[in-house]
C-alpha cells in the first residue's frame with residue numbers, strides 16, 4: 001500500500017530487516033514470533049509503536065470486518081484493571097464521541113454520554129443561539145445523577161406518557177412548589193384516562209436519598225424496596241434521579257468534566273459562512289472542543305476555515321487561559337492529516353464514506369476502507385504529536401476495539417446511537433409495535449435543505465442536487481439495550497476485554513501490543529453468534 005504522498009509505507013520496505021525488535025512485549029517477556037507455515041510470508045517486524053499484523057497484509061485496504069485480533073499472553077488480571085481514558089487529550093474518560101448529526105446529538109445525548117465519560121458534538125446545522133441554550137443546560141445538569149423529567153400534580157397523564165420515553169429511567173417526577181411529591185412510571189398509566197391528572201395515579205412515597213449516599217447503598221435500598229428509581233435531593237431540592245443501573249454505572253465510569261467540574265460538550269462549525277463568528281460564540285458558550293467539519297476536509301476552504309477558527313480559539317485562550325482543542329475533518333490520508341495539523345487541528349476526524357447514512361462511495365467512488373484509513377492516519381497524527389477520531393462505520397463493539405487498536409484516540413459513532421431514547425428524534429412505533437427513531441445523513445437532501453434555509457430557493461434547489469446521504473431511515477431501538485448507556489456498557493465491556501486479550505492496561509498499550517490478522521468472509525462469519533441454531 002502506498003500513502004497518498006507516494007511514499008511506500010505498507011508493507012514497510014524494511015519489512016524483514018531493519019525495524020528494531022523491542023526487548024519485551026506486554027508481559028515483560030520477549031514476544032512470541034508467529035512462524036510462517038503457509039505460502040504467506042510472516043511479517044516479522046515488531047514495531048513498538050503501532051498495531052502489528054501477524055502476517056503480511058494484502059496490498060489492498062481493509063475494513064473492520066476484514067481483520068481480527070489474536071490473543072496474547074497477558075499479565076492483566078481483570079478487565080476492571082483496564083483504563084480506557086482516551087489518548088486524544090480532550091479529557092474524556094472513555095474513547096467515545098457522538099457524531100455531530102442532527103438526528104443523533106442533542107442535549108439529552110450529550111448529558112448522558114458525558115456522565116459516562118464520553119463527549120457529544122452538537123451539529124453545525126443547529127443555530128448558534130440554540131446551541132448556546134443547549135450548552136448552558138448541559139453545563140447546569142448534574143455530573144452524576146440523571147436529569148429528572150418533572151411535571152406538576154395537575155399535569156395530565158397523557159403529558160406524562162409522552163415524556164416517559166425521553167429518558168431511560170422510565171419515570172416522571174411530580175414536583176409541587178419545587179418539592180418532589182410523587183413519581184409516575186409506565187405501570188401507573190396503564191388503563192388510565194389520558195386526561196386524568198397525575199396526582200390521581202402517582203406513587204406518593206418515593207425513595208429520597210441525599211447526594212452523599214453511596215451508590216451501592218442506593219442500589220441496595222432500591223432492591224430492598226422493589227423500586228426502580230430513587231430521587232436525589234439536597235434538603236427539598238431535587239438534584240436528579242438514580243436507578244439501580246445508574247448506581248452501578250457510577251462506580252464503573254468517571255464523567256467527562258471541564259475544569260469547573262461541569263459536563264463536557266463539543267460543537268461543530270462548517271466551512272461556509274461566518275466561521276470565525278460561530279467559533280467565537282461557541283467558545284463563549286463554554287464548549288470543550290470545537291469541530292470544523294466538512295465532507296472533503298482536504299480542501300483549501302477547510303484550511304482557511306480552520307485557520308480562522310484557530311485564531312478565534314487563540315484569542316479566547318488568551319482571554320480565559322483555557323485552550324480549547326480543535327478537531328477537523330474528514331480525511332483518509334496521511335497527507336490530509338498532516339495539512340490539517342499544520343493548519344491548527346489537534347485531532348483529525350478520519351473517515352470518508354463508511355457511515356451508515358452515507359451514499360458518498362456509491363455516488364462518487366471516493367472513500368477508503370476504514371481500518372486502513374485509521375491505521376495510516378493515526379500513525380501520521382502520532383508522528384506529529386496529534387491524534388485522530390475514527391469517524392463512522394462502527395456497528396459492533398469489535399469495530400470500536402479495532403479502531404482503537406489501529407491507533408484512534410477516540411471513536412465517533414452516529415447511527416448506532418440514533419436508535420436510543422437519548423437521540424434527538426421522537427420515539428415512533430411501527431405497525432408491529434417496534435420502537436424506532438428516524439435518522440438521516442448530514443449530506444442528505446433533508447439536511448442540505450435545513451442547512452441552506454436562509455439561501456434563495458434557487459440556491460437551495462441547486463445545493464439539493466448534491467446529496468450524499470440518506471434522507472430517512474428507521475433506527476430501531478434494541479429492546480434489550482434501548483438507552484445509549486446500555487450501548488456504552490456493551491461497547492466498553494467489549495473494549496476492556498479486548499485490551500486484556502492483548503495484555504494492555506490502557507489504550508496506549510493496546511495500540512502497541514495489539515496483533516491483527518486478516519480474515520476471509522467465512523472467517524468473519526464464523527465469529528457471528530447463531531442464537532437460532534443452524
Ligand SMILES: NC(=O)C1=CN([C@@H]2O[C@H](COP(=O)(O)OP(=O)(O)OC[C@H]3O[C@@H](n4cnc5c(N)ncnc54)[C@H](OP(=O)(O)O)[C@@H]3O)[C@@H](O)[C@H]2O)C=CC1
Pocket residue numbers: 100270271272293294295296299301330351352353354355358360392441442443451463466468
Ligand atoms: N464522512 C463522510 O464520508 C462524509 C460526511 N459528510 C458530512 O455531511 C455534512 C455536510 O458536509 P458537506 O457536504 O461538506 O457540506 P458543507 O455545508 O460543509 O459544505 C461543503 C463545502 O465544500 C464545498 N465542496 C467542494 N467539494 C466538495 C465535495 N466533494 N463534497 C462536499 N462539499 C464540497 C461545497 O461547495 P459546493 O456545494 O459548491 O460544491 C461547500 O462549499 C458534514 O457533517 C460532513 O461531515 C458528508 C459527506 C461525506
Ligand SMILES: Nc1nc2c(ncn2[C@@H]2O[C@H](COP(=O)(O)O)[C@@H](O)[C@H]2O)c(=O)[nH]1
Pocket residue numbers: 099100101330351353354355356357358359360391392393394412413414415416440441442443444468469470
Ligand atoms: N457521506 C455521508 N456521510 C455522513 C452523512 N451523515 C453523516 N455522515 C458521516 O457518518 C459519520 C457517522 O457514521 P455512522 O456509521 O456512525 O453513522 C458522521 O460522523 C459523518 O462523518 C451523510 O449524509 N453522508
